[in-house]
Amino acid sequence: MLVVLVYVQVLPDYVEDFIAATLENARCSLQEQGIVRFDVVQQQDDPCAFVLVEVYRTVDAPGRHKETEHYLRWRDTVADMMAEPRSSIKFIPLFPQTAGWETHHAV
Amino acid sequence: MLVVLVYVQVLPDYVEDFIAATLENARCSLQEQGIVRFDVVQQQDDPCAFVLVEVYRTVDAPGRHKETEHYLRWRDTVADMMAEPRSSIKFIPLFPQTAGWETHHAV
Numbered sequence: 001m002l003v004v005l006v007y008v009q010v011l012p013d014y015v016e017d018f019i020a021a022t023l024e025n026a027r028c029s030l031q032e033q034g035i036v037r038f039d040v041v042q043q044q045d046d047p048c049a050f051v052l053v054e055v056y057r058t059v060d061a062p063g064r065h066k067e068t069e070h071y072l073r074w075r076d077t078v079a080d081m082m083a084e085p086r087s088s089i090k091f092i093p094l095f096p097q098t099a100g101w102e103t104h105h106a107v
Numbered sequence: 108m109l110v111v112l113v114y115v116q117v118l119p120d121y122v123e124d125f126i127a128a129t130l131e132n133a134r135c136s137l138q139e140q141g142i143v144r145f146d147v148v149q150q151q152d153d154p155c156a157f158v159l160v161e162v163y164r165t166v167d168a169p170g171r172h173k174e175t176e177h178y179l180r181w182r183d184t185v186a187d188m189m190a191e192p193r194s195s196i197k198f199i200p201l202f203p204q205t206a207g208w209e210t211h212h213a214v
Contacts, residue, residue, distance in 0.1 A: 003148045005112075005158065019201060026202045039208075041110045041198035051112065051198060053160060091148035091158060094126060095133045101146075 001036070001098060002059055003091040006052040014081035015047055021077040022050070028070035029054075034061025036101050048083065055093070055101055108143070108208065109166055110198040113159040121188035122154055128184045129157070135177035136161075141168025143208050155190065162200070162208055 010018045022040055029038040036055040043049035056062050065071055093101065117125045129147055136145040143162040150156035163169050172178055200208065 002151075003146075023202050030203070038202070039110075039200065040202040041200050044109075044197040044199055050201075090151040092151055093146070093148050094157075095130050095145070095147040096137070 001093050001101065002056045002062065003093050004052075004054040004056065004062060004088050005091065006054060006086055006088040008050045008052070008078075008086045009083040010048045010050065010078075010081050011083050012048055014078075018050070018078055018081045021074055021081075022052070025070050025074035026052075028068070029065060032061070032065060032068065034058055034064055108200050109163045109169065110200050111159075111161040111163065111169060111195050112198065113161060113193055113195040115157045115159070115185075115193045116190040117155045117157065117185075117188050118190050119155055121185075125157070125185055125188045128181055128188075129159070132177050132181035133159075135175070136172060139168070139172060139175065141165055141171055 008018075019040075019042075026038045026040050029035050034057045036057055037053065038055075039053040041051050041053065043051070054062070054065075056065070115125075126147075126149075133145045133147050136142050141164045143164055144160065145162075146160040148158050148160065150158070161169070161172075163172070
């Protein structure tokens with residue numbers, strides 16, 4: 001299991017469009033076999049700052065995610081909405097244990 | 108609902124002790140009524156860097172968390188293990204919808 005935090009800074013004029021495109025991508029991503037979670041959060045004191053908390057079942061799942069139609073559509077849609085290139089950091093999950101990461105996938 | 112990312116940089120000699128104290132705090136925190144998730148992750152390319160992904164049911168839940176015995180014990184235990192003061196950022200959850208944040212709480 002692998003956790004990736006993706007940091008995105010969006011141009012102010014594109015916040016609504018970014019949210020719409022990103023929620024659509026998140027909904028589709030949750031259907032992928034290799035994805036456990038795909039949370040989207042917006043910084044409270046900076047509405048242009050977003051973090052995607054992506055939880056993958058295996059180390060090769062992120063690669064497969066980046067080949068999906070919905071990821072490619074999202075990537076192209078949001079390309080011009082970013083104030084700067086997005087960045088990501090990979091993490092090893094320590095807690096909870098594996099089963100505790102699973103959500104009800106009610107979206 | 109409120110998501111808080113807490114960033115902690117630990118001194119190399121204290122990584123194991125920090126993990127033990129933090130997992131104990133995470134287990135206890137998950138029992139709190141106001142806490143939905145309390146994930147602990149360790150940065151893949153820097154084992155001294157940790158993020159706590161804390162998901163609270165209400166805006167006043169973080170305050171109540173900080174009054175609990177387990178939080179106070181954790182705070183005191185890890186105080187001298189940090190390489191720098193920890194920082195936290197608050198986020199508004201956008202996805203999934205409320206029920207989707209709930210885990211099975213299997214720990």
